[in-house]
Amino acid sequence: MSSRLELIGPQGLRTDGRRFNELRNMNCKPSVLSQADGSAYIEQGNTKCLAAVYGPREARTKAQVLHNRANINVEISLAPFSMEERKKRSKSDKRILEIASAVKQTFEPIIMTELYARSQIDIYLQILQFDGGTVQICINAATLAIIDAGIPMKDYVCACSAGCIDDEPVLDLNHLEESNTPELTVALLPKNDKITLLQMESRLHIDKFQQVMEMAAKGCKEIHTVLDKAVRENIKDLLKKSSI
Amino acid sequence: MTFQFLSPKPSSYTNKVDADGDIDMLLKTERENFETKVVTPGETITHATQYMGGHGTYISPETNQRLSSVAGVVDRVNKLISIRPLHTRYTGEIGDLVIGRITEVSQKRWKVDINSRQDAVLLLSSINLPGGVQRRKTEADELQMRKFFSEGDLLVAEVRETFQDGSFSLHIRSLKYGKLRNGSFVIVPPALVQRCKTHFHTLPCGVNLTLGLNGYIWVSKHTTQTVEELAIYSNENEEIDQENREAIARVCNSISALSRHFMCINDKMIMLAYEASLNFPVKDLLKLDVMEVITSEVSEKMILLKAGMRR
Structure with a gap:
C-alpha cells in the first residue's frame, strides 16, 4: 500500500519523529477531581482525556435498574476546542455514541458488576485535545x-x-496516520492476554494482520506498566498522607 | 532416676496478640509477606490456597490463584485476606452512625442518600413520633410523612440492618438522632472517618460536630439544652450570631483542607487545623496555598504529639 503522504521519512522516522514500534509520550494522573468517586487525566502524545467515574450509586431512573448486576453508563464528549476547527458536537453524534458503546462493552465483562445489583456506575469521558486514538x-x-x-x-x-504504513506495521497512530492508513484498536487484559475489544474499520491484508495485532498487544503491555506505576504511586502517596 | 519435663519448645509462631486478644497463627515469615503490601487489580496476592478471600479479591478460574480486584492495601486478619481500597463508597455495618439526605418519600418509607452504593431506607416504623409516644403508626401518620421528613432534609441516623444486596435500613429511635438544623454540611472521603466511641463532639470553639461514618459531616451551632421533643422535626433554624457563623465556617473549611490532603478526620485533627487556621481570614481558607500551610502545620503537630506519647 502506498499513500500519497510521506508518512515515513528517509531515516525511517514517522511524522512526529517516532520509530515504528514506539508509543507516543504518555502522561497520566489518577485522582484529579475532588467531587467524583474516581477520576483520571491522561495524555498520549497530543491526545488528552479527562475521565470521571461516579458510583456505584442509586440508579437515576427506574428503567436503568438491573436486578442482578450494576448498570454501566458511558458518556463521551468532545470539547469544542479539541480539534483543528472549532465546532460544537452534540452528545448524540453517531460517531461519539459508537465509541461510548464500544467502551461500555469493553468494561462490562471486566468490572464485577454482579457485586452491585440494582446500582449504576457512570463513566464520563471528555476529550480535551484530539490527535487520533480516541x-x-x-x-x-x-x-x-x-x-x-x-x-x-x-x-x-x-x-x-x-x-x-507501506507494508510496515506501526504502533500507536496519530491523527495524520490514522486518516491515511488502516487502523486496528485492541483492548486486552495484560495479565492473561485476553482480548476484550478488537476494532478495525478499514481493510488490512490478512498476511499483515498477525504482525499488526502482535504489535498492538505489545503496546498494550507497555501502557499497562505506565498505568500500574501511576496507580501505585498514587496509593503510596495517599497512604503516607493518611497515616499521619 | 529423675525425669525432667521440658516445656514445649516455642515454635516459630510469635503469637502476636491483637487488640481483641486474638492470637495471630501465621508464621512470622508468612506475616511479613503481607505487611503494608500494595496490590493493583489482577495482581496475585498469594499462591497459597489456605487463605480465605474477603472483599476485593477473587479466584482466577485459570490458575486457581487468589487475585486482587481493586487497588489498595492488603488487610489480613489471620487467614482472611481482603483488599482495602483508599477511595471507595461507604459500606455500612450495623450500628454505624451516618448522616444522610432524604431523596424520596414513598410508601411507609423514605429513601436516604448516604454515599453508599444504593440509597438506604428509613421505615416509618423506625422513627420516633413527636412527643415521644410509643404506638403503632397509623394510616394518618402515613399521610403526613412529609411533615416529619421531606425531600432534601438532612438527618443523622444509625444503621439498623444491612441486606444481602448491599442496601441498608436506618433507624432514628433515640433522641441523639433526628433531623439536622442550625449548621453546615461537609463531604469528605468515607475512608478518612474512623469508628470511635462517640461521633458527637463539642469543640472548644463553641461548635457542635457530628462525624458520619459515611463521610458526611455536620457542623452546627452549640446548644446546651437537648432538643425539646416536640421540635425534633422542626425545619426552622434558630438565630445564629456572626461569631458563631464564623466559627462554623472556619471548622467546615478546616475539614475541607484536611480532606483535600487526605488526612484522617477526628475531633483532635479538626481542632489542630482550626487552631492553625486562626492566622487567616475564613474566606481565604479554601485557597490551595493556605490549605497547604494549615495541613503541614497539623502534620508537624501530630508528629510531635505522637513522639511525646511514646516518651
Whole structure:
C-alpha cells in the first residue's frame, strides 16, 4: 500500500519523529477531581482525556435498574476546542455514541458488576485535545478512573492502536496516520492476554494482520506498566498522607 | 532416676496478640509477606490456597490463584485476606452512625442518600413520633410523612440492618438522632472517618460536630439544652450570631483542607487545623496555598504529639 503522504521519512522516522514500534509520550494522573468517586487525566502524545467515574450509586431512573448486576453508563464528549476547527458536537453524534458503546462493552465483562445489583456506575469521558486514538485513550482513562473509584475489576484494561504504513506495521497512530492508513484498536487484559475489544474499520491484508495485532498487544503491555506505576504511586502517596 | 519435663519448645509462631486478644497463627515469615503490601487489580496476592478471600479479591478460574480486584492495601486478619481500597463508597455495618439526605418519600418509607452504593431506607416504623409516644403508626401518620421528613432534609441516623444486596435500613429511635438544623454540611472521603466511641463532639470553639461514618459531616451551632421533643422535626433554624457563623465556617473549611490532603478526620485533627487556621481570614481558607500551610502545620503537630506519647 502506498499513500500519497510521506508518512515515513528517509531515516525511517514517522511524522512526529517516532520509530515504528514506539508509543507516543504518555502522561497520566489518577485522582484529579475532588467531587467524583474516581477520576483520571491522561495524555498520549497530543491526545488528552479527562475521565470521571461516579458510583456505584442509586440508579437515576427506574428503567436503568438491573436486578442482578450494576448498570454501566458511558458518556463521551468532545470539547469544542479539541480539534483543528472549532465546532460544537452534540452528545448524540453517531460517531461519539459508537465509541461510548464500544467502551461500555469493553468494561462490562471486566468490572464485577454482579457485586452491585440494582446500582449504576457512570463513566464520563471528555476529550480535551484530539490527535487520533480516541477509543484507546477513552479506555485507558476509564480504566484508571475506575481503579481510582475503588470499583472491583478483574484486571486492568489497556488499549492501543496499530496500523500498517507501506507494508510496515506501526504502533500507536496519530491523527495524520490514522486518516491515511488502516487502523486496528485492541483492548486486552495484560495479565492473561485476553482480548476484550478488537476494532478495525478499514481493510488490512490478512498476511499483515498477525504482525499488526502482535504489535498492538505489545503496546498494550507497555501502557499497562505506565498505568500500574501511576496507580501505585498514587496509593503510596495517599497512604503516607493518611497515616499521619 | 529423675525425669525432667521440658516445656514445649516455642515454635516459630510469635503469637502476636491483637487488640481483641486474638492470637495471630501465621508464621512470622508468612506475616511479613503481607505487611503494608500494595496490590493493583489482577495482581496475585498469594499462591497459597489456605487463605480465605474477603472483599476485593477473587479466584482466577485459570490458575486457581487468589487475585486482587481493586487497588489498595492488603488487610489480613489471620487467614482472611481482603483488599482495602483508599477511595471507595461507604459500606455500612450495623450500628454505624451516618448522616444522610432524604431523596424520596414513598410508601411507609423514605429513601436516604448516604454515599453508599444504593440509597438506604428509613421505615416509618423506625422513627420516633413527636412527643415521644410509643404506638403503632397509623394510616394518618402515613399521610403526613412529609411533615416529619421531606425531600432534601438532612438527618443523622444509625444503621439498623444491612441486606444481602448491599442496601441498608436506618433507624432514628433515640433522641441523639433526628433531623439536622442550625449548621453546615461537609463531604469528605468515607475512608478518612474512623469508628470511635462517640461521633458527637463539642469543640472548644463553641461548635457542635457530628462525624458520619459515611463521610458526611455536620457542623452546627452549640446548644446546651437537648432538643425539646416536640421540635425534633422542626425545619426552622434558630438565630445564629456572626461569631458563631464564623466559627462554623472556619471548622467546615478546616475539614475541607484536611480532606483535600487526605488526612484522617477526628475531633483532635479538626481542632489542630482550626487552631492553625486562626492566622487567616475564613474566606481565604479554601485557597490551595493556605490549605497547604494549615495541613503541614497539623502534620508537624501530630508528629510531635505522637513522639511525646511514646516518651
